[in-house]
Amino acid sequence: MKRLVSLLSKKSGVPLECFGVTGSLLLHIHKPFSDLDVAVYGRKNSLAVKKALADACSSWKSPIQRFEDKALKAWCTSKVKSFPLTFDEVFQIYQRKWNIGVFEGTRFSMHPVKLEKELTEEYADKAYEPVDSVVLGAVVEENADSIFLPSVYRVKDAKIIKGPQVTNVKEIVSYEGLYSDIAEIGETVLVKGKLEEVHDTRTKRKYHRILVGSPEGRGREYIKLV
Secondary structure (H helix, E strand, O other): OHHHHHHHHHHHOOOHHHEEEOOOOOOOOOOOOOOEEEEEEOHHHHHHHHHHHHHHHOOOOOOEEOOOHHHHHHHHHHHHHHOOOOHHHHHHHHOOOOOEEEEOOEEEEEEEEOOHHHOOOOOOOEEEEEEEEEEEEEEEEEOHHHHOOOEEEEEEEEEEEEOOOOOOEEEEEEOOHHHOOOOOOOOEEEEEEEEEEEEEOOOOOEEEEEEEOOOOOOOOOEEEEO
């Protein structure tokens, strides 16, 4: 872990104190064969690490590499078993996943976390009323918060394919890390999730969002790239 974080800090310019640990190491159940789960604090720092990882993986001499061959097939196969996606759909998502890889033979994952000063709302600023399960197509309008968990995609031109025909779906929110930072602005996504009416108590505004990763839809919800 120390070697990985030190290398990322050097390549990205992000100070060591802006990294943290999560996963099994945080819970003190880490084993020699466990993955390395690293937290990165702050939007700017997370984007710097994202670029550093891309640069590192482009060199075959780097100790940081992408999944390949058997490891890649195993990763995709495991996701097919857990999510309602085909192998090709999972592989397409993997090509967008910058925050997972292998360091000196051990798998790692990076987890961006907002700084407190980057938070834009407080508890109870918004209330959410469940409506129904829906399938929807939409165009991504803004994705700055898609690197975090929950991942948020602001959307436009949303069209309900199956479910209640509401017309003001403004965002897709995913609590499934697989769908973090996979869709670019202007791209179309196909989504299955829980439709919720959002009540903003500050502005008194109402709109709808699609929640992916709800307890009710476990194992059946998804975000697909079209």
